[in-house]
Amino acid sequence: MDGAGTVSARLEAQFAFLNEADRLxxxxxxxxxxxxxxxxxxxxHSWHLALYALVLADQAKAGVDxxxxxxxxxxxxxxxxxxxxxxxxxxxxxxxxxxxxxxxxQRAADRIFGLLPNDLRQDLRALWEEFEAAQTxxxxxxxxxxxxxxxxxxxxxxxxxxTTYQVTADQLEQRVGTKIAxxxxxxxxxxxxxxxxxxx
Amino acid sequence: MDGAGTVSARLEAQFAFLNEADRLxxxxxxxxxxxxxxxxxxxxHSWHLALYALVLADQAKAGVDxxxxxxxxxxxxxxxxxxxxxxxxxxxxxxxxxxxxxxxxQRAADRIFGLLPNDLRQDLRALWEEFEAAQTxxxxxxxxxxxxxxxxxxxxxxxxxxTTYQVTADQLEQRVGTKIAxxxxxxxxxxxxxxxxxxx
Numbered sequence: 001m002d003g004a005g006t007v008s009a010r011l012e013a014q015f016a017f018l019n020e021a022d023r024l025x026x027x028x029x030x031x032x033x034x035x036x037x038x039x040x041x042x043x044x045h046s047w048h049l050a051l052y053a054l055v056l057a058d059q060a061k062a063g064v065d066x067x068x069x070x071x072x073x074x075x076x077x078x079x080x081x082x083x084x085x086x087x088x089x090x091x092x093x094x095x096x097x098x099x100x101x102x103x104x105x106q107r108a109a110d111r112i113f114g115l116l117p118n119d120l121r122q123d124l125r126a127l128w129e130e131f132e133a134a135q136t137x138x139x140x141x142x143x144x145x146x147x148x149x150x151x152x153x154x155x156x157x158x159x160x161x162x163t164t165y166q167v168t169a170d171q172l173e174q175r176v177g178t179k180i181a182x183x184x185x186x187x188x189x190x191x192x193x194x195x196x197x198x199x200x
Numbered sequence: 201m202d203g204a205g206t207v208s209a210r211l212e213a214q215f216a217f218l219n220e221a222d223r224l225x226x227x228x229x230x231x232x233x234x235x236x237x238x239x240x241x242x243x244x245h246s247w248h249l250a251l252y253a254l255v256l257a258d259q260a261k262a263g264v265d266x267x268x269x270x271x272x273x274x275x276x277x278x279x280x281x282x283x284x285x286x287x288x289x290x291x292x293x294x295x296x297x298x299x300x301x302x303x304x305x306q307r308a309a310d311r312i313f314g315l316l317p318n319d320l321r322q323d324l325r326a327l328w329e330e331f332e333a334a335q336t337x338x339x340x341x342x343x344x345x346x347x348x349x350x351x352x353x354x355x356x357x358x359x360x361x362x363t364t365y366q367v368t369a370d371q372l373e374q375r376v377g378t379k380i381a382x383x384x385x386x387x388x389x390x391x392x393x394x395x396x397x398x399x400x
């Protein structure tokens with residue numbers, strides 16, 4: 001900051017990003033609210049996940065920094081403003097994580113984080129890349145929570161996307177269970193037992 | 201944790217709280233989305249505010265812990281599950297912060313935070329009380345952001361709740377401006393200039 005003009009330009013960029021981020025509230029997910037009343041949007045999903053991190057912090061492995069996990073979860077879905085939500089179980093599990101989806105998400109990250117002042121752009125882009133790469137303890141735990149929350153929504157709403165996409169027990173284990181267990185093994189063990197009634 | 205039974209009872213309580221929190225996504229605010237398309241709900245509002253804290257951290261005074269501010273903002277509106285949103289400008293500005301509203305919010309906090317295991321209940325209740333009291337630097341900055349975000353939504357959507365409740369420039373200064381300026385004076389100076397067109 002070297003003068004009022006710079007402060008003002010910085011605030012313009014900060015609010016350009018914050019106003020653009022508002023659009024995440026209009027991106028609909030395959031998962032519904034817990035009461036099944038409507039699809040969840042990716043903005044409120046991001047809030048719920050950050051709250052999951054706050055409340056389930058004791059499920060993280062040693063060395064996980066919950067404050068960084070919360071920050072990651074706050075920004076993890078912003079690219080969906082351009083790309084939309086790609087449900088884990090859609091297209092027989094092949095759409096999520098496809099090279100086409102990942103390329104589109106990179107372009108979205110360029111545009112959306114590009115609205116920010118340089119320092120914030122670099123920090124938040126790096127945090128998002130870390131989440132996507134899922135290699136650090138913080139990112140692995142964040143990814144676990146991102147998989148747990150829709151499982152709980154499906155359990156509470158009577159099947160949800162498992163019914164929509166005719167998911168099998170093996171598919172649940174492969175697409176969801178292994179990712180939850182990687183960051184939060186006890187959590188997967190506990191919640192998997194509750195899914196049994198839906199996968200006879 | 202002294203056994204699997206205790207871990208399981210703890211997880212039951214953690215998810216009882218997280219599932220109840222889901223209902224915040226169905227509490228509607230007076231403010232709309234930035235594009236004016238529909239009312240904002242308090243879940244997605246809480247996400248947006250936490251993102252505000254992350255992006256506008258440089259507007260906080262020295263000594264503010266942004267990680268604590270983010271945690272506060274994630275839980276600050278949970279009592280609305282029982283009480284509903286009480287708009288700042290409704291009832292000529294007298295409903296928000298009335299003794300009746302505050303008493304109802306205390307009962308809601310008893311019930312909702314009461315779903316958590318003891319340690320988490322105490323931690324999150326204390327964090328919420330700190331936010332409500334608005335005396336610590338962290339709470340004062342969190343309150344500033346909670347006032348800034350609806351101002352930006354009104355600016356972007358063409359007047360919003362200022363039109364709904366026929367708000368005057370003096371009322372805006374008193375109900376909103378003084379609270380933003382207390383925690384983030386440069387931010388209020390910058391954004392106040394942008395409100396001028398709506399208060400001729």
